Amino acid sequence: MATRRATVVGSGPNGLSAAVVLARAGFEVTVLEAQDGVGGGTRTAQLTLPGFRHDVCSAVHPAALTSPFFQAFGMREKIGWLIPDASYAHPLDGGRAAVAWRDIGRTAAELGVDAGAWKAMLRPLSRRIEGVVDFTGHQMLRVPRHPVTAARFGLRALELGTALGRHSFRTEEAHALISGVVAHANTRLPTVGAAAAGLLLASQAHADGWGYPVGGAQAIPDALAEDLHAHGGRIVTRHRVDDLSMLDWGDPERGDVVVLDAPPRLALTLPDVPTGWAHAIRSYRYGPGAAKVDFALEGDVPWTNPDVRRSPTVHVCGTRAEVEASENAVARGRISERPYVLTVQPSVLDPTRAPKGRSVLWTYIHVPPNSTFDATEVITRQIERFAPGFRDRILASHATTAVEHAEENPSSIGGDYAGGAVSFRQLIARPLLSTAPWRTPMKGVYLASASTPPGPGVHGTAGWEAARLAIADTTGERVELGDLF
Numbered sequence: 240m241a242t243r244r245a246t247v248v249g250s251g252p253n254g255l256s257a258a259v260v261l262a263r264a265g266f267e268v269t270v271l272e273a274q275d276g277v278g279g280g281t282r283t284a285q286l287t288l289p290g291f292r293h294d295v296c297s298a299v300h301p302a303a304l305t306s307p308f309f310q311a312f313g314m315r316e317k318i319g320w321l322i323p324d325a326s327y328a329h330p331l332d333g334g335r336a337a338v339a340w341r342d343i344g345r346t347a348a349e350l351g352v353d354a355g356a357w358k359a360m361l362r363p364l365s366r367r368i369e370g371v372v373d374f375t376g377h378q379m380l381r382v383p384r385h386p387v388t389a390a391r392f393g394l395r396a397l398e399l400g401t402a403l404g405r406h407s408f409r410t411e412e413a414h415a416l417i418s419g420v421v422a423h424a425n426t427r428l429p430t431v432g433a434a435a436a437g438l439l440l441a442s443q444a445h446a447d448g449w450g451y452p453v454g455g456a457q458a459i460p461d462a463l464a465e466d467l468h469a470h471g472g473r474i475v476t477r478h479r480v481d482d483l484s485m486l487d488w489g490d491p492e493r494g495d496v497v498v499l500d501a502p503p504r505l506a507l508t509l510p511d512v513p514t515g516w517a518h519a520i521r522s523y524r525y526g527p528g529a530a531k532v533d534f535a536l537e538g539d540v541p542w543t544n545p546d547v548r549r550s551p552t553v554h555v556c557g558t559r560a561e562v563e564a565s566e567n568a569v570a571r572g573r574i575s576e577r578p579y580v581l582t583v584q585p586s587v588l589d590p591t592r593a594p595k596g597r598s599v600l601w602t603y604i605h606v607p608p609n610s611t612f613d614a615t616e617v618i619t620r621q622i623e624r625f626a627p628g629f630r631d632r633i634l635a636s637h638a639t640t641a642v643e644h645a646e647e648n649p650s651s652i653g654g655d656y657a658g659g660a661v662s663f664r665q666l667i668a669r670p671l672l673s674t675a676p677w678r679t680p681m682k683g684v685y686l687a688s689a690s691t692p693p694g695p696g697v698h699g700t701a702g703w704e705a706a707r708l709a710i711a712d713t714t715g716e717r718v719e720l721g722d723l724f
Contacts, residue, residue, distance in 0.1 A: 242267045243713060244495040246488040248480045249650065251279025253687045254500025255463035256308060256702030257709075258472055261498070263723045264710050268472035273479035273649060277464050279500065280648060280656065281697055283455030286637040287535040290594045293637070294456045296531075296648070296656060298583040298601045299552050301326075301443035302696035303459065304450050305372045308703040311720035317462045319453035321588045325550035326444035329412075329419045330625035331557060336544035337412035339420070343445040346416075353413035360407065363391055364438070365445035375439050376693040376700055379667045380674045392438065400434030400663075411558055417441065418562040419554030422579050424661040425526050425605050427570035428563040432663040436694075449552055451583075454591050459697060479649070482508045483684075491683025494713040498685045498705050501650055502658075503670045506679055506686070513680045519671040523690065526661060527569045528641025528654025530614035531603035535635040539598045540584055542626045551587055555580040555621055569605045574612060578604040580621050597634070608653030610641040650688055658689025669694060677705040678712070685709050 245261040247254045250272040262268040276282060280296030287293065303309050304322075323341070330336045340346045343362055347354035364371050370385030371392055383389035398404055399421065408414050421428065421437030443449065452458035464474060480486055483505060489495025499505055503520045506512065542548050556562045556579040565575040586598030593599050602618050615638045623629045639647075641654025650658060659665055669676060670690050677686050687705035689695045703720075711717050 241493065243493070244489040245269070245709070246271065246486070246497045247500065248497065248505070249279055249500030249688070250277040250460060250464070250474060251500050251650065251688070252281050252459055252463065252697050252699050253689070253702035254279065254498065255460055255467065256699030257498045257500065257687045257706040258467050258702075259312070259463055259470070260703055260706035260723060261496075261709065262467055262470035262472040264706075264718060266496075268467065270467070270472065270474040271478040271480055272474060272476045274647075275476050277474060277476070278457055278460035279650065281456045281460050283457035286533045287635040291535040291597070291599050292455050292592045293533040293599050294583075294585070294601055297456055297697050298585065299449050299451045300456070300459070300697045301440060301447070301449045302698040304447040305368055305443055306698035306700055307372070307376070307720065308699040311724040312466070312699070313724070314459065314462060318458040320450045321453060322448040322450040323549070323551050323588055325546065326449040327420065327552040327554060328547045328550035329415045329554045330542060330544055330547050331411065331415060332624075334543045335412065336547050337416040338546050338550060339416055339441065339444045341445060341448045346445070350413045351410055353408045353410045356408055357413060360395055361441055361445055364388070364395070364442040368442055368446035371439060371442050375435070376698070378674060378676055378692045380672070392435075396431055396435040396438050399438060400429050400431030402429075404429055404434070414559035415557070415562070418559040419556070420444070422554065422562050422566055423581065425529070425655070425657055426566065426661050428566045430662065432661050432666050435666060436661055451551065451585060453589055455585075456697070463699075480505070484508050484510060496683045496685060496709040496713060498687050498702070498709065500687045500702065502652055502688065503686050503690050506681065506684055509681055509684065511681070516671070516680050523670040524660045524662070524665065525608065525652040525655045526657055526659065527605045528608050528610055528651075529603045529644065529656050530606045530610060530612050530641055531639045531644065532615050532618050533637045534600040534602070534633055535593065536598045536600055536632045537634055538596065538632055539586065540600060540622065540626050541628045541632065547625070549587065551583055551585055553582040553584065555582050555625060566605065569607060572607045574604070574606055574610075574617070576617070577621060578617060580604055580618050582622070606641050606654070608641065608655065609645065610654065612640060613638045657695040659694070661694065666694070675708060677701065678708050
């Protein structure tokens with residue numbers, strides 16, 4: 240019998256993970272990538288000045304360290320990782336700041352009267368991070384392997400995602416620390432979906448930490464590509480796929496498959512798509528976009544609070560009320576004058592990212608979909624608020640609007656980095672309600688992007704789930720991670 244073919248559209252971490260699994264299972268694998276290099280949103284490039292290495296999209300990867308797929312693959316051993324003592328920080332006016340240290344006891348001790356409340360919320364989850372990842376890292380129509388942890392996680396998400404969350408803490412520092420991580424979800428606040436996303440990130444902050452690769456995010460797709468090549472797969476760059484009906488991906492009756500690390504709507508370009516499935520895919524909603532600015536700096540960011548200088552990830556906005564006002568403005572189609580700025584300063588631990596004595600800074604704000612807003616000035620002002628003198632240290636900057644990001648990365652509809660709105664409904668139905676949302680009704684066609692469970696993040700899980708379904712459907716064999724690695 241001829242070797243089964245697998246065509247993977249998109250070389251983000253999920254696409255490459257699917258390709259690795261299929262190649263190891265004996266498929267003849269080809270990955271098609273629109274850009275001139277692999278990685279999708281997990282790439283590193285010189286965007287400002289020579290010698291400054293900036294992450295194009297994702298920069299810090301807590302999900303990569305807790306991902307069962309990456310653990311089996313050996314990602315922690317294959318590349319160099321930096322795991323900071325301070326997972327994330329949140330500066331406040333007057334030189335104050337709250338820091339989520341990896342040591343939860345140290346974090347709690349700095350929160351004063353909220354010490355007990357912080358530990359009560361996050362210690363049980365961080366200690367049982369495997370159960371949290373098992374619950375949040377799959378489709379929701381299943382019995383979790385760790386039901387007590389799942390129930391605890393769900394109750395805390397309900398608390399933080401409703402008016403009850405106003406009473407979870409008493410200090411401005413604790414409220415800021417939790418709101419900064421919840422705002423990663425890029426949606427109106429408070430909501431249960433955003434609270435669940437933030438609670439996962441906060442739990443990871445006190446468990447395996449918020450690690451990132453030495454030299455930049457590019458190390459992750461490069462490691463996957465190396466393994467793919469070692470097992471006979473190939474990657475074709477500068478090959479954009481806009482119409483599957485025009486793509487020769489083989490014969491599904493023979494066992495050939497196509498895996499899409501791309502928007503699910505790409506599957507609608509196939510003939511004979513069932514009406515109900517097509518309606519569900521067209522009804523799938525995308526969230527606001529992101530306006531990103533990369534900076535090349537002389538020295539580092541002169542944060543007023545010295546502890547903020549120790550944390551690669553910094554949430555810049557101020558109080559919880561300001562964070563929520565910023566995100567709710569975006570949900571209404573506006574941009575706040577004092578926006579929530581997600582900031583990463585990788586150079587605090589990685590001197591390879593910039594010439595000696597200089598540093599790179601990665602920033603973005605949330606904006607309405609397809610926005611053409613250049614965020615350089617508003618981000619500069621907001622950082623200057625907590626780091627006077629920041630503006631004077633800027634050597635160069637590179638702005639990417641939401642619409643420009645959408646044009647560069649087909650998976651980012653409207654500039655949405657998350658692959659779809661992070662709502663309670665779309666945590667359960669992503670992109671539709673199914674016990675196997677990675678499988679489509681078209682034979683041989685599978686979905687593997689962030690628009691499928693477990694959603695955004697660099698974890699490879701969607702690729703693994705799509706590939707294992709493809710293997711089971713074509714060979715009749717159910718594979719586990721231990722069978723391949």
